[in-house]
Amino acid sequence: MTFVLSLVVGVLFGGAAYLMLRRSVVKLILGVVLLSHGTNLLLFLMGDGVVRGRPAFVDPATGVAAANAADPLPQALILTAIVISFGFTAFILALAYRANQAVQSDDLDDMISTDRL
Amino acid sequence: MANHLFLPLLVPLFSALLATLVSQRWLMVRVIALLAALFNLGYSGWLLWIVGSTGRQITQASNYAAPFGISLVADGLSAIMLTLTALLMTVTIVYSFATVSAERERFFYYPLLLLMLFGCSGAFLTGDLFNLYVWFEVLLVASFGLITLGGERAQLEGGLKYVVLNLFGSTCFLIGAGLLYGVAGTLNMAHLAERLGTLQNPTLITAIAGFFLFAFSSKAGLVPVFFWLPTSYHTPALPVSALFSGLLTKVGVYALFRVFGTVFPRELERYGSLILVIAGLTMIVGVLGAMAQVEVRRILSFHIVSQVGYMIMGLGLVGVAGLTAGILYMVHHIIVKTALFLIGGAAEHLSGTGELKRMGGMARREPILAALWLLASLSLAGLPPLSGFFGKLGLIQTGVQQQQWLIVGVSVAVSLFTLFSMLKIWNEVFWKEPPEDLGALPRATLGLLAPGALLVVLSIVIGFGAAPVLEYSRLAATQLLDTQGLVRDVCGPDGCDAVTTTVSGR
Numbered sequence: 001m002t003f004v005l006s007l008v009v010g011v012l013f014g015g016a017a018y019l020m021l022r023r024s025v026v027k028l029i030l031g032v033v034l035l036s037h038g039t040n041l042l043l044f045l046m047g048d049g050v051v052r053g054r055p056a057f058v059d060p061a062t063g064v065a066a067a068n069a070a071d072p073l074p075q076a077l078i079l080t081a082i083v084i085s086f087g088f089t090a091f092i093l094a095l096a097y098r099a100n101q102a103v104q105s106d107d108l109d110d111m112i113s114t115d116r117l
Numbered sequence: 118m119a120n121h122l123f124l125p126l127l128v129p130l131f132s133a134l135l136a137t138l139v140s141q142r143w144l145m146v147r148v149i150a151l152l153a154a155l156f157n158l159g160y161s162g163w164l165l166w167i168v169g170s171t172g173r174q175i176t177q178a179s180n181y182a183a184p185f186g187i188s189l190v191a192d193g194l195s196a197i198m199l200t201l202t203a204l205l206m207t208v209t210i211v212y213s214f215a216t217v218s219a220e221r222e223r224f225f226y227y228p229l230l231l232l233m234l235f236g237c238s239g240a241f242l243t244g245d246l247f248n249l250y251v252w253f254e255v256l257l258v259a260s261f262g263l264i265t266l267g268g269e270r271a272q273l274e275g276g277l278k279y280v281v282l283n284l285f286g287s288t289c290f291l292i293g294a295g296l297l298y299g300v301a302g303t304l305n306m307a308h309l310a311e312r313l314g315t316l317q318n319p320t321l322i323t324a325i326a327g328f329f330l331f332a333f334s335s336k337a338g339l340v341p342v343f344f345w346l347p348t349s350y351h352t353p354a355l356p357v358s359a360l361f362s363g364l365l366t367k368v369g370v371y372a373l374f375r376v377f378g379t380v381f382p383r384e385l386e387r388y389g390s391l392i393l394v395i396a397g398l399t400m401i402v403g404v405l406g407a408m409a410q411v412e413v414r415r416i417l418s419f420h421i422v423s424q425v426g427y428m429i430m431g432l433g434l435v436g437v438a439g440l441t442a443g444i445l446y447m448v449h450h451i452i453v454k455t456a457l458f459l460i461g462g463a464a465e466h467l468s469g470t471g472e473l474k475r476m477g478g479m480a481r482r483e484p485i486l487a488a489l490w491l492l493a494s495l496s497l498a499g500l501p502p503l504s505g506f507f508g509k510l511g512l513i514q515t516g517v518q519q520q521q522w523l524i525v526g527v528s529v530a531v532s533l534f535t536l537f538s539m540l541k542i543w544n545e546v547f548w549k550e551p552p553e554d555l556g557a558l559p560r561a562t563l564g565l566l567a568p569g570a571l572l573v574v575l576s577i578v579i580g581f582g583a584a585p586v587l588e589y590s591r592l593a594a595t596q597l598l599d600t601q602g603l604v605r606d607v608c609g610p611d612g613c614d615a616v617t618t619t620v621s622g623r
Contacts (some may be wrong), residue, residue: 020285025277032284039291046299074298077247081291084254090279092280096264097272111274115349117126 005045008056012038025096032092036085040078047074122176122189123197125157125164125238143222150210150227156235157203164191165196169589173596173606175244182616183345183608184228184308190244190607193593194444201451205363206234208568213356214457215564217370220391221266221354229266230360233259240368241543244607245303246294246373246380249372253290253336255506256368257283263357264349275349282345288334293328300325307607309380310600311616319383324502326364327386329376330392339429340398343422347406350421351414351471355462358414363455370428377432378440378597384434392433393524399426400531407538412471413461413546416538417454420497423531424450427512430524434515440594442511449496449579456493456572460486463565464546467558473542478551483561487547496576499532501553504579594622 012034019031103110132153136146168174174191177183178379191199210230217226236256243249265276298304300321301312313322335342346366350358377385385392403423410416426449431443463486464479465471480487496503516525579586596602604612 008377020281027282032281032288035285035288039288039295042292043295043298046295073304074295076300077295080247080251084251087258088280088284091258092277092284095261095265095273095277095280098539099277102268102270102273111277114271114275114352117411
């Protein structure tokens with residue numbers, strides 16, 4: 001399972017790199033989205049998420065964890081990361097829409113007025 | 118326990134919410150914003166004193182024992198950065214009264230400023246790596262709002278690149294944090310510092326540290342990942358430029374200091390020479406980029422890049438002496454760079470343009486503004502007895518002691534080029550005859566001059582009274598590198614692993 005998910009993370013990162021290097025703003029945003037998905041999956045893999053064990057909370061009397069408990073921390077991290085990337089995706093879509101209105105183009109090479117001397 | 122560490126977070130947050138609720142009443146919003154910034158300024162001044170006299174201040178969120186919950190840690194560096202943040206915010210808010218259009222004010226300008234204060238304060242206080250990521254995102258989202266507020270074409274174009282490249286940097290930070298959790302099983306900085314030394318696979322840790330180096334470099338605006346900075350910093354409202362110039366890249370520098378000083382001290386030694394190379398290239402590229410520019414704020418933006426190189430040089434000269442000099446330089450830079458943006462911005466505001474060839478005659482029209490500019494730019498270039506001299510002196514002394522001649526040579530040469538750029542602005546904006554009749558243009562008001570003047574005076578004071586600032590920087594650098602002391606303060610005398618073993622029985 002870990003191996004398959006690692007491959008998926010790799011494919012997501014690869015796709016993100018490809019899309020982010022395109023000139024189109026829409027593809028750039030899709031690349032950012034793929035990158036954040038890949039990162040979330042990577043976080044999932046990092047915390048024994050697919051291997052049971054090592055929970056943060058244990059029964060104080062016995063010092064032993066419940067039988068099926070998994071480490072909850074990576075899940076909390078992923079949840080936080082998903083919320084943040086969702087908010088940023090919404091913002092960047094609105095920003096791209098306004099930029100498209102102002103520049104009348106989807107091409108990043110047309111958006112260089114702030115770089116030109 | 119020191120529960121007061123929540124105050125500089127809660128006050129800006131609730132003030133931002135309150136200011137949003139009453140956002141149509143401009144006077145009330147201004148008062149709320151100014152009071153919140155002044156509160157943080159007073160609090161962090163007190164924190165400076167208490168950290169200096171009694172050492173680190175720790176708060177455990179929700180009273181969870183240390184490596185389980187999120188720890189807030191205030192040491193010397195945190196206190197310095199917190200004070201400077203609150204100072205800049207106060208000055209920026211006062212400056213905004215005179216320069217920001219009523220329309221922007223109505224669209225949640227001050228709440229965004231307060232949210233940024235909230236995010237920066239959190240980033241400087243947290244003792245948890247993932248929590249640092251969250252604070253980065255909080256201040257980033259506020260900065261996204263500020264940089265695009267107004268919706269002019271240049272802002273949207275520059276803002277899009279700013280947003281995408283910063284998100285990419287944050288994602289790399291998150292990847293690094295995730296991998297580190299996978300290896301070490303903790304994200305508390307003190308616990309990490311304790312565990313990373315005992316792990317079996319140091320090469321893996323070095324690779325993970327590379328993610329952090331890349332992520333924070335892109336936040337700090339180092340070569341080769343600084344491109345978002347000069348393309349966007351000259352586009353937003355004047356006070357926003359000034360605030361970003363002083364604050365945002367320095368959060369990246371702070372994170373580099375914190376993470377490499379506390380969590381990855383061994384990796385810092387490995388990456389030391391690479392960091393010095395990056396520092397040298399950053400200085401050169403920034404200063405040469407500035408020479409080609411012909412607008413006030415664009416020149417100053419490239420100089421931010423150049424001077425971040427000096428701070429990183431302090432990190433690359435591994436050790437207390439280097440970090441002390443780096444921190445001292447950062448204090449000087451934050452004050453002077455913001456002063457230059459405020460004063461240059463005032464000249465831009467009065468001329469109605471930032472293009473050098475359409476400006477002129479400012480020295481005769483506004484002699485006070487011109488005098489302030491001259492002082493601030495000489496300080497930036499590093500002339501004694503202004504604050505920049507002592508910052509650079511410390512760095513160059515340490516470099517000479519460690520016989521890093523190349524970086525010392527580069528840093529001295531870049532200083533000369535910095536002076537050249539500052540004199541170019543002086544000649545074009547203040548000294549030369551105005552290209553057209555300026556009679557109809559507005560005159561400088563107190564609200565426009567006072568914020569910059571305050572910072573320039575502070576730079577002179579630091580120049581003449583450098584010893585206490587230097588001492589405090591040394592305290593901050595010592596605390597930063599003292600991982601054993603951090604573990605003791607955060608987790609107790611037996612260390613963090615002892616706590617986790619007691620609780621889980623393993």
